[in-house]
Amino acid sequence: MNTEEMKKLVAKEALKYIEDDMIVGLGTGSTTAYFIKMLGKMIMNEELFDVYGLPTSYQARILALESGVPVVSLDEVDAIDIAVDGADEVDPHLNLIKGRGAALTMEKIIEYRAGTFLVLVDESKLVEYLGQKMPVPIEVIPAAWRVIKEELEVFNATADLRMGVKKDGPVVTDNGNFILDAKFERIEDPLDLEIELNNIPGVVENGIFADIADIVLVGTKEGVKKLER
Numbered sequence: 001m002n003t004e005e006m007k008k009l010v011a012k013e014a015l016k017y018i019e020d021d022m023i024v025g026l027g028t029g030s031t032t033a034y035f036i037k038m039l040g041k042m043i044m045n046e047e048l049f050d051v052y053g054l055p056t057s058y059q060a061r062i063l064a065l066e067s068g069v070p071v072v073s074l075d076e077v078d079a080i081d082i083a084v085d086g087a088d089e090v091d092p093h094l095n096l097i098k099g100r101g102a103a104l105t106m107e108k109i110i111e112y113r114a115g116t117f118l119v120l121v122d123e124s125k126l127v128e129y130l131g132q133k134m135p136v137p138i139e140v141i142p143a144a145w146r147v148i149k150e151e152l153e154v155f156n157a158t159a160d161l162r163m164g165v166k167k168d169g170p171v172v173t174d175n176g177n178f179i180l181d182a183k184f185e186r187i188e189d190p191l192d193l194e195i196e197l198n199n200i201p202g203v204v205e206n207g208i209f210a211d212i213a214d215i216v217l218v219g220t221k222e223g224v225k226k227l228e229r
């Protein structure tokens with residue numbers, strides 16, 4: 001089974017958690033994209049009723065609308081039943097690094113408040129400790145990017161301003177900010193670092209999601225593995 005097949009497998013498994021009348025946080029990225037398309041099919045086929053998607057990004061919003069998932073915004077809902085999203089790294093305590101897609105701020109706003117936060121990954125995302133393979137994306141106010149980059153040296157981190165691919169200059173997030181990708185040597189205490197980074201003036205949010213994932217579905221060659229806190 002290849003990586004794309006594993007992503008589809010976990011996306012399909014995630015549908016089992018969706019019931020009628022739910023508000024569903026819709027994550028960003030390639031794995032969640034499979035989930036959003038499959039969810040749209042179930043809604044269109046009348047296998048699910050009164051399910052609304054709460055997108056975490058323009059990518060999720062556009063895809064949901066194209067797939068037949070009706071969308072709502074955060075200020076229209078009283079509660080979020082479940083949020084479904086991918087991740088870039090998952091440690092043994094189910095702490096995450098997220099934000100490769102630069103959508104970390106809205107992802108955290110929604111997933112922090114969801115009744116259940118369900119994470120979908122393939123097995124390549126499992127790590128022994130956070131920071132093992134991926135940098136921590138940090139969303140910053142544009143005017144402050146250079147000073148924050150220097151201030152991150154206190155944490156022994158080296159940070160790069162994320163540059164656009166089909167755009168000249170830096171990536172601009174859905175919120176109009178920049179992203180610094182910060183490489184840490186080894187993240188021993190994810191919750192502590194998450195809080196400390198958010199204390200730096202000019203930081204909007206960072207991609208450490210400590211203690212908020214409830215369930216992680218892992219796509220492996222042998223099938224779906226369920227990890228729970």
Ligand SMILES: O=C(CO)[C@H](O)[C@H](O)COP(=O)(O)O
Pocket residue numbers: 027028029030031032085086087088097098099100101102103104107
């Ligand atoms: O955090 C994210 C976007 O900001 C994504 O969920 C994360 O990068 C995983 O993406 P993919 O499923 O494409 O591997």
